[in-house]
Amino acid sequence: MRITQWPTSGRRSGRPGTAFSAVMALVAVLALVLTGCAGSGGPEQAEATGTGEVSTDVSGTVRILMENVPDTDIVKSMVADFNKEYPGVEINIESLTFDQMRDKLVSSFQSSSPTYDLIVVDNPWMVDFANAKFLQPLDARIDSTPDYDAADFFKPLTDITTVDGARYGVPFYNYALGYLYNADDLAAANQQVPTTLDELVSTSKALKSGDRAGIAMQPQRGYKIFEEWGNWLFAAGGSIYDADGKITLNTPEAKRALKAYIDTYNTAAPANSLSWGMDEAQRSVSANQAASMINYNWQLPALNEPGSGPAAGKIKLATIPGGKQVLGSWSWAIPANSATPDAAWAFVSWITAKPNDVVRTEKGGAAIRQSTLQDPAVLGGQFGEEYYRTVEQLLANAAPLTQGPSGEEMIQAVGTELNEAVAGKKSVDDALAAAQAEAEKIQG
Amino acid sequence: MPSLRFQHGMVAPLAALFVGVVGFPLGYAAYLSVTDYKLTDRGAPNLVGADNYVAAFSDGAFWGAFGTTALYVLVAVGLELVIGLAIALALQKQRWAKDLTRSMLLAPMFITPIAVGLTFRFLLNDQLGAIPAMLDAIGVEYDFFGPGRALFTLAFIDVWQWTPFMVLLLLAGLESIPKEPLDAARLDGASGLYVLRRITLPLLAPVLVVAILLRCLDAMKVFEYVFATTRGGPGTETETLQYFIYQTGIQFFRLGSASSMAFIVLVVVLAVIVIAFRRMERTKSR
Numbered sequence: 001m002r003i004t005q006w007p008t009s010g011r012r013s014g015r016p017g018t019a020f021s022a023v024m025a026l027v028a029v030l031a032l033v034l035t036g037c038a039g040s041g042g043p044e045q046a047e048a049t050g051t052g053e054v055s056t057d058v059s060g061t062v063r064i065l066m067e068n069v070p071d072t073d074i075v076k077s078m079v080a081d082f083n084k085e086y087p088g089v090e091i092n093i094e095s096l097t098f099d100q101m102r103d104k105l106v107s108s109f110q111s112s113s114p115t116y117d118l119i120v121v122d123n124p125w126m127v128d129f130a131n132a133k134f135l136q137p138l139d140a141r142i143d144s145t146p147d148y149d150a151a152d153f154f155k156p157l158t159d160i161t162t163v164d165g166a167r168y169g170v171p172f173y174n175y176a177l178g179y180l181y182n183a184d185d186l187a188a189a190n191q192q193v194p195t196t197l198d199e200l201v202s203t204s205k206a207l208k209s210g211d212r213a214g215i216a217m218q219p220q221r222g223y224k225i226f227e228e229w230g231n232w233l234f235a236a237g238g239s240i241y242d243a244d245g246k247i248t249l250n251t252p253e254a255k256r257a258l259k260a261y262i263d264t265y266n267t268a269a270p271a272n273s274l275s276w277g278m279d280e281a282q283r284s285v286s287a288n289q290a291a292s293m294i295n296y297n298w299q300l301p302a303l304n305e306p307g308s309g310p311a312a313g314k315i316k317l318a319t320i321p322g323g324k325q326v327l328g329s330w331s332w333a334i335p336a337n338s339a340t341p342d343a344a345w346a347f348v349s350w351i352t353a354k355p356n357d358v359v360r361t362e363k364g365g366a367a368i369r370q371s372t373l374q375d376p377a378v379l380g381g382q383f384g385e386e387y388y389r390t391v392e393q394l395l396a397n398a399a400p401l402t403q404g405p406s407g408e409e410m411i412q413a414v415g416t417e418l419n420e421a422v423a424g425k426k427s428v429d430d431a432l433a434a435a436q437a438e439a440e441k442i443q444g
Numbered sequence: 445m446p447s448l449r450f451q452h453g454m455v456a457p458l459a460a461l462f463v464g465v466v467g468f469p470l471g472y473a474a475y476l477s478v479t480d481y482k483l484t485d486r487g488a489p490n491l492v493g494a495d496n497y498v499a500a501f502s503d504g505a506f507w508g509a510f511g512t513t514a515l516y517v518l519v520a521v522g523l524e525l526v527i528g529l530a531i532a533l534a535l536q537k538q539r540w541a542k543d544l545t546r547s548m549l550l551a552p553m554f555i556t557p558i559a560v561g562l563t564f565r566f567l568l569n570d571q572l573g574a575i576p577a578m579l580d581a582i583g584v585e586y587d588f589f590g591p592g593r594a595l596f597t598l599a600f601i602d603v604w605q606w607t608p609f610m611v612l613l614l615l616a617g618l619e620s621i622p623k624e625p626l627d628a629a630r631l632d633g634a635s636g637l638y639v640l641r642r643i644t645l646p647l648l649a650p651v652l653v654v655a656i657l658l659r660c661l662d663a664m665k666v667f668e669y670v671f672a673t674t675r676g677g678p679g680t681e682t683e684t685l686q687y688f689i690y691q692t693g694i695q696f697f698r699l700g701s702a703s704s705m706a707f708i709v710l711v712v713v714l715a716v717i718v719i720a721f722r723r724m725e726r727t728k729s730r
Contacts, residue, residue, distance in 0.1 A: 103694055106483045128697065132484040213571070221677025272570035272587035275594070275674045280569060289571050409696040416680060423591045423678035 050342055052145030052349060059088030060340035062347055064118045065105060067330070068095040071173045074365045075351060081359075082350050089343045098122075109134040114337040118344035120172050120330045123160045123400050124407030129333070130163035131405060136334045136341060137166040145349045152354070152369050154395040161331045168333055170352050173366035175328025176394040177231055178297040179318045181207075182311055185291035194321045197235040201260050204268040207291035214268035216281035216290035217261075221419035222412045224277045227326055229418050230401055231294050232257040235322035241403055247443065249414065250436035258421055258428045265422055274423060286311055294320065296328075297391050298366045301383050317390045319397075327398035367391050404443040413438035477703035484697045496704035506705055508680055509688035516595055516684060517663045520602040524659055525652075527603065528610025533640075535611065536618045550612065552605045561672025564601050591678045598669045598682055606662070610655055617651030618644070653724050657717065664713065685709055 066072040072095045079091045094116075096104060102125070108115035109132070121129060129135050142150050150158070153171050161169035179200075181193065189207050194200040207214035218224040230240065238253030248254070270276070270284060282299055284290040286309035302308060303315040319325065332348045334341050350356055357368065358375045364383070367373055373392045379385040402410050414435045421431035477496055481489035500506050531549070538545065552560070568588040570576045579586055588597045621644065629639050645652070667686040670676060676683035676691075689709075693702025 106694075106697070110483070128484045132486060134484070211571075221675050221679070224675075270571045271585070272576075272590055274587070274591075274678055275565075275589035276569075280572070284571055287572065406696065412691065412695065416676070419677045420679035425591060425679045 050141065050345070052141040052143065052148065052345065054342050054346040054349070056086055056346075057088060058086060058343050058346055060117075060343040061090040061092055062117045062340055062344050063115070064091065064093045064120075064344075064347075065101060065108070065116045066093055066095045066120050067101055068097050071330075071365050074360055074363045077363065078351060078356065078360060081356075082347060085350065086343075086346050089340075089346060091347060109335060109337070111337065114335065114339040116335055117338040117340045118347065119333055119335055121169055121333045123175075123327075123329050123331075124402050124411060126160055126168065126331065127163050127403070127405045127407060130166070130168045134336055135168040136336055136338070137168060138170065138334065138345075139167050141345050141349070142167060142170065145345075147353070148349060149354065149371075152371050154368065154370060156327050156395060156398045156400075157329050157331075157368055160327075160329050160400055161333075169331030170348060171368040172330040172332050172352075174297075174368060174391075174395060175330070175366075176297050176391070176398050177227070177294055177320065177325045177327075178300075178390065178394050179292065179320055180285065180295055180300060180303065180315055181292040181318065182285065182288070182314050183316045184314045189291075193318045196321050197232065197257065197260055200232070200235060200321045201264050201268075204264050204292065208268045212288070213270040213273075213284065213290040214292065215264060216276070216284040216293040217265055217269040217273060218276050218278060218281050218293075218295075219265060219269075219273070219419060219422045220275050220277040222415040224415070225418045225422070226401055226411050226415040227328070228294050229257065229261050230326040231320045232261045234324040234326070234399075235320055236260070237322070240399070240401060245403065247436060247439045249439060250432045254432050255428055258418065258432060262422055262428070274419075285315065297394055298364075300387055301364060317387060319390065319393050323393075324397045324399065325394055327395075327400050329400070367395065402443075406442050410439045410442045413442060473703045473706060476700050477707050479700045481700040482697045483694075483699055489700065492700070496701050497708070499701065500705045500708055505680065505683070506688065509683050509685045510709075512595065512681070512683055513664060513666070513685045516599050516602075516666060517660050519596060520599040520606075520663050521656060521659045523599070523603045524607045524610045525656060528607050528614055528655075531607070531611045532614035532618055533644075535615055546615075550608045553608050555605070557605065557668035558672055560601060560605050561669040564597075564604075564669075565673045568597065589674055589678070591681065594674050594678060594682045598666070598673065601669050602663055602666065606659060610659060613651060613655040613658070614648070617648050617655075620651075621647045649727065650724065653720060657720055660716075661713065664709075 066075070072093065076093055079093075082091065083089065102122075105116075105119060109129075121135070142148060150170070154174070157171040157174060158167070161167050161171065179193070185207055186193070186203075189203075189209075191203045191206050192199075194203045204214040218228045233240070233254055236253040236257035238251055238257055239248050242248050265273075270290060273280065278295060281290070281293045281295055282303070285293050286303055288310040297317055300315060300317045303311065304313050306312055332352065334344050334348070338344055351360065352368065354369065354371055357372045358377055361367055361372050361375075361378050362381045367388070370392070372378055373388045379388055401407070404410070417426070417431040417435035417438065420426040421428050426434070476489075478491055478493060479489035480492045480495075535542070535546065535549075555563075567573045567575050570587070576586070576588070587593060625643050625647070626639060629643055634642075665686055666684050667690065670682050670684055670687045674682045676687055685705075689702045689705050692705065693699045
């Protein structure tokens with residue numbers, strides 16, 4: 001608005017006709033520029049993928065955008081070995097915090113000139129990115145890569161990468177949740193690892209002693225509470241979607257799960273922890289202020305690392321009561337506007353190939369392949385066989401929070417309603433009815 | 445008329461800069477606000493006219509965020525004004541180590557807000573934080589991020605960080621006030637409170653208006669504290685405008701809707717500024 005007013009404001013030039021023409025010209029130019037700005041970048045259709053058999057002579061620079069997490073550091077440490085096989089490929093990894101990364105990713109997709117040649121995609125984004133044709137379908141590459149054995153990846157992880165029957169990524173690492181508990185506390189309270197929802201509630205209450213919480217929970221509004229409560233829902237025998245893909249958040253199982261969650265929060269969680277997320281829960285368990293939590297499986301090694309806190313060495317991992325857990329994952333994907341898709345696939349197929357996946361997992365990377373968890377080198381490694389056996393069980397029966405479009409919005413909407421119920425601002429029935437309605441509205 | 449052309453020529457760089465730096469983003473946002481543009485869309489978006497504005501006007505959550513932000517600004521800036529004025533009046537009387545106390549007082553302003561948010565997230569943590577531990581020692585239990593309290597906790601964080609800014613402005617204003625009316629009032633036997641109410645504050649009024657306006661505009665932009673601590677919870681109690689618009693535009697990719705909301709906020713803020721300045725002008729001319 002201001003632009004169109006500028007030339008006419010201020011002193012008069014004495015030539016209104018010229019000024020008017022200038023304004024009209026400016027408006028016309030601006031309209032054209034603005035219309036051309038939005039969504040103009042990138043090819044309209046994702047390019048057909050090339051072959052998976054990339055020659056070791058391939059050359060080019062692969063610019064990768066990754067999250068600023070330990071798994072990224074492990075990948076960086078393996079680049080030198082990759083270059084022994086592919087000397088012509090330069091790997092250039094940029095790591096950012098989660099929120100910065102998403103913002104940069106989306107803007108890079110809109111660019112007509114490629115910004116990144118290889119990316120990692122969080123599971124709630126997969127359907128949106130695939131539908132927007134931001135990602136290259138990888139079926140042809142996956143199927144033609146020698147000795148790749150894609151069926152060896154845990155199926156819940158590859159299910160996330162599959163949109164309308166096409167695979168848009170390969171697993172990078174898992175975010176499966178598990179039940180983490182202080183074994184000494186459990187023994188002292190004469191309790192067993194809970195295997196049902198009722199036992200989870202009673203064990204959490206039994207583990208509470210004085211100021212020490214029985215379970216450190218994460219009822220923070222949005223993603224965190226939904227991610228945690230999803231496990232309670234599964235433990236109650238409920239689901240987020242039914243077999244036909246319809247949302248099932250307003251069911252008797254969901255009500256039972258939410259009532260149990262609120263009861264446990266009020267009686268066994270740290271006082272005043274309504275805004276707690278992952279960091280607070282981990283610190284609470286690590287500092288011996290809480291006896292258990294539901295959190296990511298790969299937090300176990302950090303919690304047990306000598307010197308990490310008074311609870312070090314005492315924490316164990318189990319499946320969620322009932323055996324099914326919430327799953328998050330990151331997947332490697334090649335943007336549609338990647339400048340070096342062959343070199344990018346060379347790197348992805350190399351780092352996720354069986355022998356290199358063993359090395360990555362040995363270094364502490366999160367598991368993605370079934371065969372890796374049978375490898376003696378991994379089982380006999382620093383984290384121990386018991387840990388990997390449990391991870392295997394977690395990944396065998398896990399489901400993500402969302403499986404449709406606008407996943408992030410659906411998660412936030414449901415997470416807001418759940419938080420309202422825990423805060424006592426809404427009844428369980430009202431919150432779940434609203435969550436169901438919101439999720440249906442968002443995901444159609 | 446060469447002189448007129450010269451004048452236009454001189455203003456041209458400024459005009460170009462204005463169009464580029466302010467005009468283009470504003471124009472682009474205005475354009476997006478009348479489209480159905482999503483960040484995950486390809487190709488040119490469809491024009492939807494006033495649909496986004498109609499949706500925003502009828503969106504209870506948007507107006508809820510508006511109300512939340514207004515309450516936050518009112519509490520935060522109100523406290524900053526009172527505390528800032530008290531500190532500024534005290535500092536004006538200070539005789540020695542002026543530079544040391546003033547530089548120490550300004551320290552919170554130099555910390556990036558996201559770091560302040562993260563610091564308070566753990567300082568106020570009931571199990572791990574120092575402040576609840578100290579309160580516990582004297583038998584007080586307080587849920588800083590609980591229902592009905594979280595927004596005030598965020599306002600308190602704002603007060604901690606930005607009161608020094610208020611002090612800085614008010615102190616500069618106090619020191620520029622002519623001394624004669626104050627001395628005359630004291631000679632006439634006026635009490636301290638009378639001098640403050642009848643002489644100091646009226647003379648300080650222009651500075652006060654600017655200070656309040658600047659702080660209000662800044663407090664309206666609150667995002668980092670919400671992001672670092674409550675993420676808008678409990679429920680939607682701390683869902684401020686910036687967080688709401690950020691979620692709509694960036695997290696949920698609906699940039700068209702977010703732009704229309706931003707424009708509504710812009711219009712409301714501009715209206716408030718214009719009213720404030722007109723009132724100030726009117727007071728001055730009396």
